[in-house]
Amino acid sequence: MKYFDWLPADAAHIVFVLFLSFLIGLEREERKASNERFAFGGVRTYPLIGLLGYAIAALSGGNLLAQMLGFAVLAGFLMMAYWHKLTSSGYSGVTSEMSGLTTYLMGALVYREMFWLATALTVSSILLLELKAQLENLAKRIEATDILTFATFLLLSAVILPLLPNEQLTQFQINPFKTWLVVVAVSAVSYGSYVLQRVTKGQGGLLLSALVGGAYSSTVTTVVLARRSRQDEQAHLYSGGVLIASGVMYLRVAVLLALFNHDLMDLLALPFVALGCVAMLIGWLWSRRGDEGTARDMAPFEPKNPLEISAALLFALLFVGMLVATQLVSRHLGVAGVYTLATLMGVIDVDPFIMGMTQSASTITPLPVAGTAIIVAAASNNMVKGIYAFVLSSRKAGMESMCFLFGLAACGLLLLFFLR
Template sequence: MRYLDWLPPEATQITLVLFLAFLIGLEREERKAGGDHYAFGGVRTYPLIGLIGYVVAALANGDWAPVGLGFAVVAAFLLMSYWHKLGASGYSGVTSEMSGLATYLIGVLVCRELYWLATALTVAGLLLLEFKSRLESLARRIDPADILTFTQFLLLAAVILPLLPDEAIGRFQINPFKTWLVVVAVSAVSYGSYLLQRLHQGRDGLLLAALAGGAYSSTVTTVVMARRSAEAGSPRLYSGAILMASGVMYLRLMAFLALFNFALLQRLWPAFSALAALALLGGWLWSRSGRDGAAAGTAYQPKNPLELGAAVLFALLFIAMLVATRLAAQYLGAAGVYALAAVMGVSDVDPFIMGITQSTPALTPLPVAGSAILIAAAANNAAKGAYARALGSRETGGQSLAGLLLLAALGLLPLLWAL
């Protein structure tokens, strides 16, 4: 842009300050024109504040004390405006005053040649100002429990995880960082399914609840839906949903293998993909064949999956499974690992499979680990069929048991070939 070379660089900076501050002032002016409550400033005041920030930063010559003093002076004028607003209208919002302080900082940032940061601050401020009604509506819809749940997830992922050492410790070579990383990964999947169920509950969401619940725990989903089927009149709808939840289980396991042991994923993805597709498509077709509308909107109320006690319990179970798998592989060989897989599949496969990912291939050969995972998943499907038969209605339980036993048998077929 040689045609601008004759301009001093300060002219370009001042133009940018005026443009960004004018955008904020224009938005505030529109609020006043729209009959909004008392609003400080407009298309002239905000550009002036931006220029003040720019000039103070230029005269400070790298010293932050004058910039801070200028910020305090502008804040004092804005405080006077806020007092006047309280006395005149009783309206206590401080959005306009905070926008004025942000505009001062925009001028300072431009003077320090932090153009991207100044532009990003302006855009973020405009979005927050323009989306006022939508954001306030969202805040009214959010349950306080959801905020606590998100805070717990941040505690697990952003506070605890970085503090743990990333090195193997002890005889069993337990890595605290990788152990908690597994907890965070499982919690992230659980939290995602929890949010999906919260957003869509009561909207003909039984099949959606099955998909989201399968991403969290297909065992829990099976138990809950089996109990609900005892009060409903749609056995095919419920049994199909239970089968679909087990199909999502295979997708969840593939995601975990991709994160923690890609070599195992390479061995198991063809079988897992086929089983997931069969369960999802078969469950959907079966549920559609018997839909009579009786169970529309009967999705269960999701519970918070991120209780800190549950996270600590999962970490302990993971460590226990890791130790048990390594002991079985060391002293009992492949047969011991397979027996452990069958036993653990009766309850929850995640701790066992996550333990397998960490012990392979150092202590557990890849073929043995792949076979053990198939056995655990098949045993889990058979156990879920038994739970559905015991807890559900007669028809729902029988159909679920048949479908899950068939899925378990198909899941063992790959064992006929060397993995």
């Protein structure tokens, strides 16, 4: 309380209590003035409650039992006020009474010189009270599945992760903590895209769906766009969207490399970001070319929730499998075996392989070999997506998409000359 050095300590505390409790009372007074229903307290009642909390703490010398008894007596009084409100108006809101208890605790916290906590408690209470309409509207927009999804993320990151041992196990040097950390990070990146898709669904058009979907899964986005290109004649629009989604893939990989292996990041992040941005720019410019047909409204597609426990466990198994396979291939088949594995994983799922490389680079796999394998896997993945687009799209959109993705794969492979 250096701002009140000219006052005695207790006087400064009382001024602080009055200030904070008056803010709560002022908010309640305004709410009461705009509402004809019975409301408890205002600009006088709440400061008195705050002073009561401070006085009981001071008289008891900070004894917790006395403060708890005071809290219980106040709670009983507020219960009577709440009962009166129910009988007189039938309104069952309890926020004013809870604010009274909060104000009492704030007074006790100021006595203990927990000024930051007392201020944070007061500000949080005022925000919760003042933003009532906005918070209630938000609650109406949030679905039960979204709450379950966020709880799943907390389970993955805050419950399971700290329990895992952070040490190398088995002959393959598997670290359970780092393995699950990779699962959480990849799931979080995909979940960010998933949330954006949920928020923007039906808005922003096809290109925004391609941009956001590429951060989730460029392969899934390519398949969805390819199938929908059969519904109209907007070949340039759909093939440009496919290229944008694959460009975002390179940005996504650069982010994951930055999180888990700085050596690989220094080697690949800059060329991957440049390649991704160029692909996105070309895709956007190509999509703006005129087509004969008229674009239809594209119904939003719902990707699988990346934070489902089954999806997380599957990725963990694939990641561990890639670590084991990479070690076995490196020992028995050498560099050529690693590159072959990279090509095959580009056909199946590139994320577990790339994340496996981040863990084995510079230890089991030489850094240039790991960087080359990631480039090969990304190029292989682009070529497979090009085949998907050619098979599933309309004829013109499929040919354009395949040419773009094969070209992107070739540009990616050109990066190999800079690693030598």
